[in-house]
Every structure is written in C-alpha cells, then in structure tokens.
Amino acid sequence: MSDLRGGIDLGGTKIQTAVIDTEGEVKGEARRPTPTEGGPQDVAAAMAEALVEAATGAGVESAELQGVGVGSPGDADEKTGIVSNAGNLPGWADGFPLGETLEKALGTKVRIGNDVTVATDAEYQLGAGKGFDSLIGVFWGTGVGGGLILGGKPWLGRGAAGEIGHMVVKRGGARCPCGRRGCMEAYAGRAAMEAEARRRQEDGEKTDLFKLMEKHDKPRLTSGVWERALEHGDKLAAELIDRAIEAIGTAVGSAINLLDPEAIIIGGGLGLRFGEPYMEPLLDEMRKHVFFETMPVVRVATLGDLGGAIGASLLVSR
C-alpha cells in the first residue's frame, strides 16, 4: 500500500483524474472525454481507465492507493456511493452504484462526493482558500455552482447547500436553464450566455462568437471562444461578459451580506479564465451591494483544472 490517494472529477465534458501524495502534490494525472453515449456503466469504465492511467503515472497500481474519491454531478450520496439525476451524463437519471462499481474495477475503497463541494474543499485545504475559516467557492462554468466552508468545515445544509447560481438577482428577470426566473445563472452560466448570444444574433446583432466556435472546431461557446471574441473586439461578447460579471457580483454580494465570510474563491472554466482580468469590475459590482465596511478577500482559484480531482481525492482521508 502506498500513501497516495486518487481523485476523479466527473464532468459533463471530461473526466479528470489525479493521484496526490500526503502533501497534496500531484504525482500523476490523466483525462478522458466523458462518454456521450451508452450509460453509467460506460462512464464508470472510462473513469476507471483514466484513474489507472494517473496511478501508472505516479508509479503505482490503483489497488495500492489509500483510496479514490469522486467529485460527481447530480445527487451524489456519500453514504451509499449511489449517484442519480446526473442530467448531463448519458442515461443517468436513475440511481447507479458508482462507488461499488469503481471499487470493483480499481481494487481500493471509493468515496463519492458532490463535485462543487470537493472543489471548494480543495481550494480551502490546498489552494486560494488556505488559512481562511469561512469562504464561498463560486464555480463559473456551464452553470454556476457554489460551495461553502463555514467554521473550517463544508456546510451542506440538508445536503444540497451552495446553489449560488440560483440566487435571484432580478425578480421576474431572465429565464434560467433551471426553468426559474432571474437566477444569477440565467445571466452568467455559459449555457445561458450561449443561448442569449444565439437569440441576439438571430435578432440581427453582429457577433463573431459562432464563427470562432466553428473555426476552432468547438461544439459550443467554450471559455476559449469567448476569450478570442473579446480579443477581436466583439461587442456582443463584451456585453454578455459584462452582464455575467454584474450578475455574479450581485449574487455574491447578497451571499456576503447573509454569511459575512472571510473569503470568496472564484473558479470554474470561465472563472479561471476571466477572474483575473475582470477582478476590478467584479469587485465594483460586489461593493455596490455589500452592507459591510470591509469586503471579504476575493481570489481566483489556484488549483486550476485539477482542483476538482484533487478535492475528490481529499474525500478519502475523511
């Protein structure tokens, strides 16, 4: 048995794995595209494959790991290892015993957790949130997820706390992918931004967003496509990013007024790319709403793309 731990971040687009040592150093990593067809069995097989590759990179067999943690979308039951309602994954509405399946495939114990919760915990233990007693992780990507650390521990509420993307920024406002109105994610989520860009283009506004998407052979408006459009001076892209920043600043401002935390950590695909260049407008927007004289510290996540997998591996020591 080694003293290494494995972590798997199961996303709608990719499966990212990492193997870390007791210091949190990454000793091996691998990624796979998430299967778009088949079912949970196929996804689990790809996850196992990627984890074995990361273990090999770290010089061990998967069975020699202390254990493997998984950060999962949908409803992840930490106790049973069953994952259900993973809407972005193929054929994964019903409960599937992901923990048990992976344990058999990998020959070591497997712990299942929520993807955003483990990514927040990773930043708290090893990243931008180190040293703070309370923080809110804001993961700005396809949707906008949130994780809470309060008093040095993850706060899960009845099990699903942290839905910062569904805090309301404008009563009666834009329709959110979740079906409700005026959620922050309705303005800031990548999926909602793409839908809005498409609507506006159809209404005659000019934009290179979709041309750039095709040119770079992307299936959707990735954060890279948004960045290139901004570099090209695309007006619509700039407007929609500004609109997203305003919505995030408003919702995070509300969250600060409620929780008065020490720090805010901005992660996720769009957050990692635009957090630094848009930090001042983001802070300005928060300041408009924050009730306290002293703002919390606001930082961009430092573990980058690997944060989810690293955080998942931390489930093993719990």
Add this chain to the structure above:
Amino acid sequence: MSDLRGGIDLGGTKIQTAVIDTEGEVKGEARRPTPTEGGPQDVAAAMAEALVEAATGAGVESAELQGVGVGSPGDADEKTGIVSNAGNLPGWADGFPLGETLEKALGTKVRIGNDVTVATDAEYQLGAGKGFDSLIGVFWGTGVGGGLILGGKPWLGRGAAGEIGHMVVKRGGARCPCGRRGCMEAYAGRAAMEAEARRRQEDGEKTDLFKLMEKHDKPRLTSGVWERALEHGDKLAAELIDRAIEAIGTAVGSAINLLDPEAIIIGGGLGLRFGEPYMEPLLDEMRKHVFFETMPVVRVATLGDLGGAIGASLLVSR
C-alpha cells in the same frame, strides 16, 4: 443567588425586559419607552430601571440574578460590552461601555449581544425553531434583520452575518434606506414601506394609511395601522404588503438556495402580525425560486414580543 436570568431587548422604540427561569419560563417582565433625548447614559438608566422592575415581578433583586443579557442594535462587542453605531438611539454613535455601566447599576454580570442574533437563538432554543439543526430567523419590522443557526450554533461570520434584508431582489431596483439599490428591505422594511406609501399618496394615489395613523395617535405606520388599513380594504396598503411579501419570499428563496436550511422562522413586528395570514402567498413566492424539491419548514416565531428579551437572557448561560 437565584437561578433566574434577566434579559433586555433594546429597541429603537421600546426597552423590553424579562426574567426567566432555567426552563425558559418568563417569571417577570417590564417595558419602558426608549428615551428619545439625552445619550447612552440615559438609555442605560431606563434599561436598568425596567430590568429591576421585571426582577421585582419575579420576586428577586437584580443582584440575585445569575446575570443579565442584552440584545442590542448597532455594533455590540460581546467581549468588551461596548456598543457603538446605534443609529436609532439618541447620541449613540461612539462606543459606550453598556455592559460595565449596567453591571454597576444592577449588581450582577452583564453580557451584550446582537439583538437579531439573540432573538434567533431564543426561537431556536425555546420557540418555533426548537429541534432544527439549521434555521434562518427573519425579523420583519422597521428594517428586516436576519439571524442564522447552522449546525446548532449561531453563525456570525466575521461578526455581522445575517443581513438578509440587504440581499438583492432586483438589481437596479428601489432605493433602500441603507443607500443601496434593490435590497429586500427597500420593498419590505416598515420604514421603506411608509416612505413609498407617502410618495404614492403625494402622487395622487388614495389611501387611508396616514389618516388611520393620526386617528390612532401613532407617530408612524405601525404594524397595527397597516392591519387596520387592510381591514378597511385600503388598496394601496394591500399592494404594498403584497410587494413586501414578494420581496421577502424572493430573498428568503435565495437564502434557502445558498444554505439549504431545515427551517425559516418569521418574526418581527410585521412578521408576527402578517406571517400567519400571508403564509400561503409567502410560501408561493419562495417556491418560485427554491431550487430544491423539498422546502424547509416555514413558521412564525412563537415567543412574540418577548423573544428578544428571552434570547438576551440566554447569553448569560453561554
């Protein structure tokens, strides 16, 4: 020494005191109007007077109490007993050693806490929030204050958590008494509602609100005045109460999405009066925004006007 504890709820309008036994039963109570002139010394003298009267009612001298707790507005420092920035109290911007002053006057130890935090703790320990591990107290009065219990303990953040009234419900919306825009309190706080009613009356809308206020010799639109106006079928009053309920439901919905708590407790002058009759519209508004399948329990506070004083007394046992 008795086993009784004293509590003082220091409000902008009145000072409410209570003496409770180890079961939380009220054994004596008294109230005084809060002095509107003078300074902190005069307020402290009125507080001591009212507490002595409550102790007498309970059959003891104030010096025989286990101690006395104070729920205070402004910035209340639990460690030093100093209160500052109490904007609604006469001449109370600077720090005043309220704890020390009351200890001398009462002959027993005094603990100072935040008014909303202690009222929330009272409902959690002895009232509508009993038995829940996490809850949000929403105190709907002149402003809208909030208190959090998370994992069985008050959550204070960096010291000032719970500003639910300043969560944003409409970006760029109505101006709040705090100076910001679109806060829930801008729509739901008694002070903001009164200002809006006055503006609309000046703009030619009809209302009996101010006539009723004068008829009942009230200096402002109290919750009782609002109730009478509703009974008289006052259209403007009904509209503004509906608008307040919508704003509260939206902000509380956002707070639920972030914290996923077990319960919401509605208190405060307006909350105690309108919480029950408006429970269904309030729940409907929350449901529009809550991301989870299961709503938390929503209840009206059960300790009523005495909640603040009872909660203050609980500071003594900590």
